[in-house]
Structure formats: C-alpha cells, structure tokens
Amino acid sequence: MFAIIPPSYCILFGIFCLIAYPLLRHICHVFATRLALRHVPGPTSPSAIWGVEWLLYHDSPGVHYVDWHARYGKIVKLIGAFGHPVLSITDRRAISFILGEAAYNFPKPHGVRAWFKALVGEGILWIEGKDHHEIHRRHIAPALSQQSVRNFLPVFYETSAIVASYWSKTLDQTTFDYAEIEVTDWAGRFALDTIGRAAFSFDFKALSDGPNGLAEALDGLTNNENRLSSFYMRALFWVFPSILKIGKKGNMIRQTKRELGEISSQLLADTRAADDPASNTLLAMMLRSPTGPDMTEEYVVAQMRTIISAAYETVSAVIAWVLYELAVHPDVQQQLRDEVSFPGDPSYEQLMNKFPLLDAILLETLRLHPAILENHHVAAETISVSLSEPLPGADVPQLVIPKGTIISIPVNVLHTDKHIWGPDANMFRPERWGEPSQEKTSLRRELLAFSEGPRSCIGKTFAMVEIKALIITLTRQFSFASPYDIEAFQSFVIRPRIKGHGSSSLPLLVRRV
Numbered sequence: 214m215f216a217i218i219p220p221s222y223c224i225l226f227g228i229f230c231l232i233a234y235p236l237l238r239h240i241c242h243v244f245a246t247r248l249a250l251r252h253v254p255g256p257t258s259p260s261a262i263w264g265v266e267w268l269l270y271h272d273s274p275g276v277h278y279v280d281w282h283a284r285y286g287k288i289v290k291l292i293g294a295f296g297h298p299v300l301s302i303t304d305r306r307a308i309s310f311i312l313g314e315a316a317y318n319f320p321k322p323h324g325v326r327a328w329f330k331a332l333v334g335e336g337i338l339w340i341e342g343k344d345h346h347e348i349h350r351r352h353i354a355p356a357l358s359q360q361s362v363r364n365f366l367p368v369f370y371e372t373s374a375i376v377a378s379y380w381s382k383t384l385d386q387t388t389f390d391y392a393e394i395e396v397t398d399w400a401g402r403f404a405l406d407t408i409g410r411a412a413f414s415f416d417f418k419a420l421s422d423g424p425n426g427l428a429e430a431l432d433g434l435t436n437n438e439n440r441l442s443s444f445y446m447r448a449l450f451w452v453f454p455s456i457l458k459i460g461k462k463g464n465m466i467r468q469t470k471r472e473l474g475e476i477s478s479q480l481l482a483d484t485r486a487a488d489d490p491a492s493n494t495l496l497a498m499m500l501r502s503p504t505g506p507d508m509t510e511e512y513v514v515a516q517m518r519t520i521i522s523a524a525y526e527t528v529s530a531v532i533a534w535v536l537y538e539l540a541v542h543p544d545v546q547q548q549l550r551d552e553v554s555f556p557g558d559p560s561y562e563q564l565m566n567k568f569p570l571l572d573a574i575l576l577e578t579l580r581l582h583p584a585i586l587e588n589h590h591v592a593a594e595t596i597s598v599s600l601s602e603p604l605p606g607a608d609v610p611q612l613v614i615p616k617g618t619i620i621s622i623p624v625n626v627l628h629t630d631k632h633i634w635g636p637d638a639n640m641f642r643p644e645r646w647g648e649p650s651q652e653k654t655s656l657r658r659e660l661l662a663f664s665e666g667p668r669s670c671i672g673k674t675f676a677m678v679e680i681k682a683l684i685i686t687l688t689r690q691f692s693f694a695s696p697y698d699i700e701a702f703q704s705f706v707i708r709p710r711i712k713g714h715g716s717s718s719l720p721l722l723v724r725r726v
C-alpha cells in the first residue's frame with residue numbers, strides 16, 4: 214500500500230528542513246521589520262547580500278555613521294547582511310532609555326552573545342535577564358570596587374615599572390639616543406599581566422622576553438582584520454551565529470577558550486585548596502560570596518575568562534591611543550610630564566584628584582578613540598521609545614521599535630557631536646575638560662566609552678587607575694614621537710596601525726628624558 218521512502222531521501226529532507234526553517238523565519242522577520250520601519254530614513258543598501266557591512270568593515274571605523282547621521286538625523290535605518298534592518302541611534306533620550314531604564318528589554322543580539330559564549334563561556338558578558346545579570350554583577354563587583362582597586366595599586370606600579378625597565382634595556386642596547394618601540398605589543402602584555410596579578414594573583418609572564426602564548430592567542434583572534442574570513446564572520450554572525458564554530462576562526466576561538474579555561478581551572482583549584490580568608494583576589498572574593506561554595510567550576514571559570522579578555526583588549530587599545538596622542542602632541546606631553554614629575558608613586562587619592570591634565574588626556578582619548586565604537590542591542594519585544602525630537606515628517610517624538618530589531622549606538626558620532634563638544638569636536642584638546650564654560654560633570658555624562666546603565670563597564674575604575682599608573686611611569690622616564698602615519702582600524706576593538714598595514718601596530722620613537 215505505502216511506497217517505502219529510501220533513507221537517503223529522509224536525510225536530504227531533514228537537512229532541507231534544518232536550513233529552510235531558519236531561512237524562512239529570517240525572511241519573514243526581515244520583511245515584517247522593514248515594513249514596520251519604512252518611515253525611518255536611511256541610505257539605500259549598497260549590496261543585496263552584505264548590506265552596509267562591507268562599507269563598515271573596510272572603511273575607516275565610524276566614518277559612515279557620521280555621514281549617515283549628518284544626512285538622515287538621529288535615527289537611521291541601515292540594511293545589514295541578508296537584508297536585516299539595523300537602527301542606528303544617536304538620540305540621547307532614546308539612548309538613556311535603551312541603556313538605562315529599559316536595559317533588560319534590549320539585550321545583546323544573539324550573534325554577540327554567541328561570540329561571548331564561544332570565547333569565554335556563560336559569564337557576565339553573556340548572561341541576560343535582570344535577576345540573573347544582577348547575581349553575576351553582585352559576584353564580581355566587590356572585587357572591582359574602589360577599595361579593591363586601591364589595594365591593587367602596588368601591582369599596577371609593579372607592572373608599569375617592568376614595562377619601563379624593558380624600554381630602558383632596549384635603549385641601552387642601541388647606539389642612538391632613541392629606540393623604535395612597538396607600543397601595542399607592550400600595552401597588551403601590560404594589560405594581561407596586570408589583570409592576572411591583580412585579580413587572580415597569577416603571573417601570565419606576558420611581560421618577559423620572548424613571545425607569550427596567551428597574548429598571541431587573544432591577539433590572533435581579533436587582530437588580523439584585513440582577512441576576508443574576518444569580514445565574513447563579522448557580517449554573518451548577526452544572522453548565522455553558528456559561523457563562529459566553523460573554519461580556522463572557529464578553531465582559534467576554541468583554542469583560546471581552552472587555554473583560558475585551563476589556567477582558570479588550575480587557579481580555582483589552588484584558591485579552593487588554600488581557603489585563605491584574607492585573600493583579596495577577585496576569585497577569592499567571588500568564592501566568599503554567600504553562594505560562593507555552591508558555584509560550579511564552569512561558572513567561575515566563565516567569569517574568569519570574561520574578566521581576563523574584557524580587561525585585555527580594551528585596556529591595551531586605550532593605552533596605545535593615549536601614547537599616540539601624547540606622541541603627536543609634544544606640548545601636551547611636556548605639560549603632563551611637568552604635572553606628574555615628583556618623587557614617589559602617587560597614592561590612589563592623588564591619582565583620582567591631583568592630576569587634572571592626566572585626567573583630561575585620558576578622557577579626551579576615550580572620547581576620540583572609544584575602544585568599543587558600536588554598542589549593539591536587540592529589541593526583545595516591540596517597544597515604544599520616546600525621542601528628543603520627532604522623526605522627519607512625524608508629529609510625535611516617539612518611535613516604535615519592532616521585536617527583533619538590531620540596534621547600534623555609534624559612540625563615535627555622539628563623541629564628536631559639535632552641539633555638545635563645540636566646533637573643534639574632532640580635535641584632541643584635553644583643556645576642554647577643565648574649561649569653566651563647560652560643566653565638567655555634564656561633559657563626563659556625555660562620554661559613552663564605558664557605556665551607561667546597569668550593563669555599563671564594571672571594570673571602569675580598575676582600567677582608569679591602571680592606565681594612569683602606567684602613563685605616569687612612562688612619561689616621567691621617556692618621551693615619545695610618532696614617525697609613521699597612523700590610522701584607526703576595526704579589530705574587535707578600535708586599534709591603531711601604520712596606515713595601510715594589516716594588523717595593529719604603533720611603533721613610537723622613545724627617548725630618555
């Protein structure tokens with residue numbers, strides 16, 4: 214009666230369903246969302262397959278966002294890979310809502326979460342939902358509080374002194390009065406050893422002669438962005454997060470996760486065995502929290518991997534940009550040297566309050582070189598958002614964002630908005646932070662380099678203090694000049710490189726002062 218279907222047909226049908234179902238769902242979502250957002254202005258898509266991704270990836274980071282927002286206003290509709298719409302938002306009222314009171318209605322997009330899960334595991338950067346996220350935050354926050362950072366200060370100075378001693382050694386070995394030093398390399402090593410020692414009492418030995426496996430693995434993952442494979446990954450992971458599991462990139466992600474995991478598991482075992490109630494490492498403090506004893510190894514290791522990678526990429530990029538700005542502004546460099554040159558290492562209080570120029574240089578660098586240029590979210594539900602002004606042609610300052618719409622907040626556009634920062638918004642001018650006409654705190658509120666709201670950077674104080682310690686140490690002993698034309702490029706974070714080169718590089722001419 215019934216014809217027997219050969220098993221190979223069943224397998225083919227199964228594969229078809231596996232591909233066809235998500236594809237069909239994607240097409241329906243794209244049509245519905247684009248229809249709902251048809252009144253939002255934006256550029257036409259330059260490519261049916263890649264949308265604006267090719268432009269965003271290949272041209273100078275953030276330039277297209279500046280252009281689109283100048284042309285279309287504070288809410289711009291972009292078309293990403295395979296037609297998915299993206300809302301680029303620079304409306305300050307909407308941003309405060311999305312990152313603040315409605316933060317949990319705008320989680321990280323599926324692809325971004327898949328990236329964090331693949332690389333570091335199910336830690337704080339991956340977790341979503343108010344209750345779960347608050348638990349993760351409570352476990353980590355005490356170890357990165359102001360009091361903890363104050364205790365870490367000797368470590369920051371120790372690692373800074375190691376960098377300075379290597380630079381001195383390099384200068385001893387040259388016959389000139391200067392040496393060309395690859396600053397991005399040292400900035401990465403400093404960031405890795407500082408987080409290792411301060412948060413986990415562990416020495417990654419990145420600040421030693423020769424290559425460092427972990428630094429290279431972390432670097433290799435993101436710092437080779439002129440390859441086509443990096444473009445495919447970046448363009449496609451929004452729509453097909455499984456792309457992160459395949460190919461050479463997939464292998465690199467797995468290998469880095471494994472390496473970070475092996476170190477973290479060993480540290481966890483040692484800390485549990487030592488059971489030292491006086492230990493103030495991040496790990497010991499997490500384990501001392503009320504739920505500490507019940508934490509699974511997988512959970513603790515995921516948090517450790519997260520902290521290491523969050524503190525590595527961003528900090529090393531910002532250090533490189535600070536040194537670059539000092540190198541191309543020798544007058545500011547000298548003024549800073551005058552400000553910080555007195556005997557002894559400054560205390561925590563001095564670092565926080567006594568160096569207005571250092572403070573301003575760091576803020577100005579974060580403004581012009583935000584490590585994380587695009588802050589991405591997705592609307593978990595269809596939600597109405599109040600705007601500062603109506604969309605062109607609309608009467609009410611309101612925007613309904615359909616469920617599933619990806620949102621991008623281009624930080625560079627906000628950080629160079631002439632209405633906020635003045636006509637010289639594109640210039641590096643640290644004095645703007647001390648001008649009486651500008652209320653300092655209100656300018657600080659406009660800085661989104663660490664994001665804002667409940668998901669803002671938990672390591673901000675740690676980062677600011679460790680960077681200040683290093684910059685003081687280096688500026689007191691050395692002067693820097695930049696002999697090459699340097700440009701920004703989109704790695705995982707925004708990094709510097711010699712114009713036209715493939716990966717991150719910032720060779721500076723370093724002299725003793």
Ligand code: HEM
Pocket residue numbers: 337338350357408519520523524525527528531584585588589661662663664667668669670671672673675676677
């Ligand atoms: C200058 C250096 C740094 C910059 C510019 C920076 C920037 C940021 C930004 C923009 C976010 C929000 C990400 C998002 O919403 O998608 C973030 C989150 C985070 N950062 Fe940082 N960061 C820096 C240093 C650090 C350091 C040193 C640590 C750890 C010691 C750290 C740990 C974290 C963690 C754990 C989160 C997730 C917070 C949460 O989801 O609740 N960051 N960072």
